[in-house]
Amino acid sequence: MTKNLHTTPRAKTPPVEVEPAADEPDPRYGVGERRKRFDALGRVRGTIRYTGDEGIAPGTVFVGVHRSTMPHARIVAVHTEAALEIDGVLEVVTGSDLYKVLGDRIYTGPAFADQPCLAVDKTRFVGEAVAAVLATDLATARSAVDEISVEYEELPPVYDVEDALRGDSFVHEELRPSSVFADLAHLHGVRGTNVAYEYRQVLGDSAAEHARAATTVSATTWAPPTHHVPIELPSTTAWVDSGRLELLSTTQTPSYVRQTVSDLLDLPLSRVRIMTRPLGGSFGCKMYDRLEPLAAALAWTTGRRVRIDATREEAFLLTTRHGAEVIGSMSADADGNIVAVSSDVRYDTGAFADVGPRIAAKSGLVAPGPYRIASVDVRSRCIYTNKVSAGPFRGFGVPQVTWSHETLVDELARELGEDPYLYRRRHLLREGDIATVGTKMHSADFLTCIDEVTKAIGWDKPTPQGDGRWVHGKGVAVGMKAVLTPTIANATLNLNQDGSATLLISTVDMGQGSDTIMSQIAGEVLCLDSRRIHVVRADTDATPYDTITAGSRSTYHTGNAVRLVAEAMRTKLLGFAAEQWGVPARELVLDARGVTHKKSDKLVTLPELVRAKFGARGATVTTSENFTSWWVPYDHDTGLSEKVTEHWFAGAAAVRIAVDTYTGRIRTQHLAIAGDVGRAINPTLVEQQLTGAAVMGIGHTLFDELVFDQGQITNATLLDYQLPSIKDVPEKMTPIIVESAHREGPFGAKGVGETTILPIAPAYAGAVRDACGVRITTLPLTPERVLHHLAASENARKAKR
Amino acid sequence: MNEITLRVNGTPHKVAVDDTTVLLDALRQRIGITSTREGCGVGACGACTVLADGTSVSSCLASAVRYDGVPLTTADGLAEDDPVVSSFVDSDAMQCGYCIPGFVLMTKELLAENPTPSDEEIADHLEGNICRCATYPEIIKAVRLAADRTAP
Numbered sequence: 001m002t003k004n005l006h007t008t009p010r011a012k013t014p015p016v017e018v019e020p021a022a023d024e025p026d027p028r029y030g031v032g033e034r035r036k037r038f039d040a041l042g043r044v045r046g047t048i049r050y051t052g053d054e055g056i057a058p059g060t061v062f063v064g065v066h067r068s069t070m071p072h073a074r075i076v077a078v079h080t081e082a083a084l085e086i087d088g089v090l091e092v093v094t095g096s097d098l099y100k101v102l103g104d105r106i107y108t109g110p111a112f113a114d115q116p117c118l119a120v121d122k123t124r125f126v127g128e129a130v131a132a133v134l135a136t137d138l139a140t141a142r143s144a145v146d147e148i149s150v151e152y153e154e155l156p157p158v159y160d161v162e163d164a165l166r167g168d169s170f171v172h173e174e175l176r177p178s179s180v181f182a183d184l185a186h187l188h189g190v191r192g193t194n195v196a197y198e199y200r201q202v203l204g205d206s207a208a209e210h211a212r213a214a215t216t217v218s219a220t221t222w223a224p225p226t227h228h229v230p231i232e233l234p235s236t237t238a239w240v241d242s243g244r245l246e247l248l249s250t251t252q253t254p255s256y257v258r259q260t261v262s263d264l265l266d267l268p269l270s271r272v273r274i275m276t277r278p279l280g281g282s283f284g285c286k287m288y289d290r291l292e293p294l295a296a297a298l299a300w301t302t303g304r305r306v307r308i309d310a311t312r313e314e315a316f317l318l319t320t321r322h323g324a325e326v327i328g329s330m331s332a333d334a335d336g337n338i339v340a341v342s343s344d345v346r347y348d349t350g351a352f353a354d355v356g357p358r359i360a361a362k363s364g365l366v367a368p369g370p371y372r373i374a375s376v377d378v379r380s381r382c383i384y385t386n387k388v389s390a391g392p393f394r395g396f397g398v399p400q401v402t403w404s405h406e407t408l409v410d411e412l413a414r415e416l417g418e419d420p421y422l423y424r425r426r427h428l429l430r431e432g433d434i435a436t437v438g439t440k441m442h443s444a445d446f447l448t449c450i451d452e453v454t455k456a457i458g459w460d461k462p463t464p465q466g467d468g469r470w471v472h473g474k475g476v477a478v479g480m481k482a483v484l485t486p487t488i489a490n491a492t493l494n495l496n497q498d499g500s501a502t503l504l505i506s507t508v509d510m511g512q513g514s515d516t517i518m519s520q521i522a523g524e525v526l527c528l529d530s531r532r533i534h535v536v537r538a539d540t541d542a543t544p545y546d547t548i549t550a551g552s553r554s555t556y557h558t559g560n561a562v563r564l565v566a567e568a569m570r571t572k573l574l575g576f577a578a579e580q581w582g583v584p585a586r587e588l589v590l591d592a593r594g595v596t597h598k599k600s601d602k603l604v605t606l607p608e609l610v611r612a613k614f615g616a617r618g619a620t621v622t623t624s625e626n627f628t629s630w631w632v633p634y635d636h637d638t639g640l641s642e643k644v645t646e647h648w649f650a651g652a653a654a655v656r657i658a659v660d661t662y663t664g665r666i667r668t669q670h671l672a673i674a675g676d677v678g679r680a681i682n683p684t685l686v687e688q689q690l691t692g693a694a695v696m697g698i699g700h701t702l703f704d705e706l707v708f709d710q711g712q713i714t715n716a717t718l719l720d721y722q723l724p725s726i727k728d729v730p731e732k733m734t735p736i737i738v739e740s741a742h743r744e745g746p747f748g749a750k751g752v753g754e755t756t757i758l759p760i761a762p763a764y765a766g767a768v769r770d771a772c773g774v775r776i777t778t779l780p781l782t783p784e785r786v787l788h789h790l791a792a793s794e795n796a797r798k799a800k801r
Numbered sequence: 802m803n804e805i806t807l808r809v810n811g812t813p814h815k816v817a818v819d820d821t822t823v824l825l826d827a828l829r830q831r832i833g834i835t836s837t838r839e840g841c842g843v844g845a846c847g848a849c850t851v852l853a854d855g856t857s858v859s860s861c862l863a864s865a866v867r868y869d870g871v872p873l874t875t876a877d878g879l880a881e882d883d884p885v886v887s888s889f890v891d892s893d894a895m896q897c898g899y900c901i902p903g904f905v906l907m908t909k910e911l912l913a914e915n916p917t918p919s920d921e922e923i924a925d926h927l928e929g930n931i932c933r934c935a936t937y938p939e940i941i942k943a944v945r946l947a948a949d950r951t952a953p
Contacts, residue, residue: 036890036893037893037895039898040890040893040895041886041890042898043895043897043898043901044876044889044890044894044895044898044901044902044905045836045876045877045879045881045886045902045905046835046836046837046838046875046876046877046898046901046902047835047836047877048835048898050835050899052838053835056830229933230897230899230933231840231846231848231897231900231931231932231933232838232840232897232899233839233840278897278898279897280838280897280898280899280900281896281897281899281933281934283933311842312840312841510897511896511897511898512896513896684893688893688896688934688936688939691935691938692896692935692936694935695935695937696933717841717843718840718841718843718845718846718931719841719843719845723931723933725928725930725931726923726924726927726928726930726932726937726940726941727928729935729937729938729941733938
């Protein structure tokens, strides 16, 4: 069951000038319609081509990567002779070989330039790329890497955040902020720390408020590192064509990769081309610097066409989700008002900062939670350790802090003897409220989200008694995230003479369906059947700059660029007709039939109009537009900003579970999730994002976890790393679309990809608390962990007697 | 090297393989099949599923020489109006789509063995295939619909 709640008028978007004509084909597959993905049949039969499906050109060489066996060590020597003797091996390239050509440009990264594509002087984690074997076939390349031997001089390893903060050993000798973010420049050259970045948020005097509060709850929560595991493996092919570096890759950030490769090879942007295909999933792992810098460097320095395919085991070594500890407290006054929240957030970013500094800030800023809170003190740090690097993952660090604030508010409600739903409801931010970060709330309808999910699971209905073995419980939680801001989107539209259109954008479709909804937005404006609008795959030689496909930003940002480019096209077409008929453009309207002039009863179809203009069949009309969001950078000392984000995502989850007290297993009876999406451009695709993110969240809640032993991942295969299967789907699942239109969104819309991954874990933990009386603050809620807590609570009860 | 005949979707292909060539590589690299995909390399995700004489096989673990002459079905070989294919399309049972051909073939196998599966039987049969986008609710809907469409 899906509800479309308070659909509001299409904010700020000029409406189509006329009512749809009586003979207009219906439906036009425009905004709000459950249009199918244009390539649905190809996805089902497996005939659409992903990156790895592209043919292998003659002369292509395959790359095998020798990886570090040490978590932290100086590289003394790399012995490549034995590998070079193998039949089929063409070259072996080491980090020092590349350094001789590239110098410090070998260090790349989105926030800090600290990632060498091959380790240069030292290695910083088990699995770091140390040398590349180029061979005539993949099997030879992969087996030859074992013949490389490396002499190391061991350095004291930094295994976890505790080690890192002790400060006896440093993962990087000095901090290397990249040139991308001006506000990180002050960190340049800082030595003697493993803290890459620290964000503070200070509002009021939280120490004093905690001290005089009537009730305080505290919890140290832990969310472990996890992996994205899209089923498509990473693959990059790079070659040199007429002095240009061309690259086809599994990336959701082609515009970013183009800049990185340009910087790496010291080439003008015009001599770098990045191409993409649809992605077989990503969830944040196919962005920024993955295989691309190595492929580009190898192709450029050897002149060969190189292809790097990661195995599943290697894919685990390219990036992960941050493990995060949060030490938090929340206090209420005698009336139950939340008067203080303090939060010490520690993101373990591993060997490379990647985008961790942005995660520490952008997620730290919502660490107190979406509540009316009198004072806050947040300290959110991005901390280096000698482990696989962590980067963006659906939710961008927010699920980890949501796990903290929702644990705290739930426990606070119980401490006060209040219902966890109604207590939240009373204190949640409303339209026009100012969040603790200092930014006003708009289009973030937490109340409707939480009302609808609790209603869906029958919150007020009595919870079953259970049978002695199975016990039952219910839980609820909300989540709040800021959209990535500021970002830039561009769109170019070619209207073809036959009345079809070709849309050029650099958004990468990785399953979310962006190609489909962007054509719906353009079609809505131009009264065109959206199935006649083709979206070109991102290719930096053809499609215009777009910051990234991430952070749930595309529907809003690129969607707005697409709306604008279609509006510009409408203006242009009306101008053509005005010119041809000698009438003012303002008297003309565009509808599904073409352009009409009511006064004279003239009508021209788009094919006739464009043919008359250019005198040619097959001609195209082109428009281009930009949409850029803006922000007020947060204050360095207080972390506050009057506009820290372009908009907010609001989500909620409510769940009814049964816990097997014999085995500790949790069964999901009903999970309801809601997200405020502003306006659902395509409700079917929105529901898939709501349920898809929720099921991924169930994995993170119940079993999903990367296990490390002395810095090494011990479960980096799909035999050992558990992912949600069809059997982990709740017995009942209810996605609920909430539409509180955003005044600037295209037709009121915002994104949705991350909204419902935020509240899942705390909703479950609240339900476990409700069912069994135990509060678990460490994820995942495995059967062993549940049993352990049940036993501990039983022992405590016995000891009391 | 052995020359074997891989009969894929009714078409025989003569290919040279050695003893270690896995069926997945033979199908993709020698014949150009795109619907059979590597996801894990250890038979744990189901993206590489093919039907051999109607029985599902993880082609990433299967030795190609063992399938000399065996009738193989891959998802791209199914007709557009195949009831399972059309049911997946009509149920919007795809997001990124990378794993979906594997689910389609598992559904073909299930319905051949059991034309009227219960939801539990559907889940039992598809449990070994991973859809990381978690399109599971739509997949379940698609299998139910396909069962209706194939019912005699």
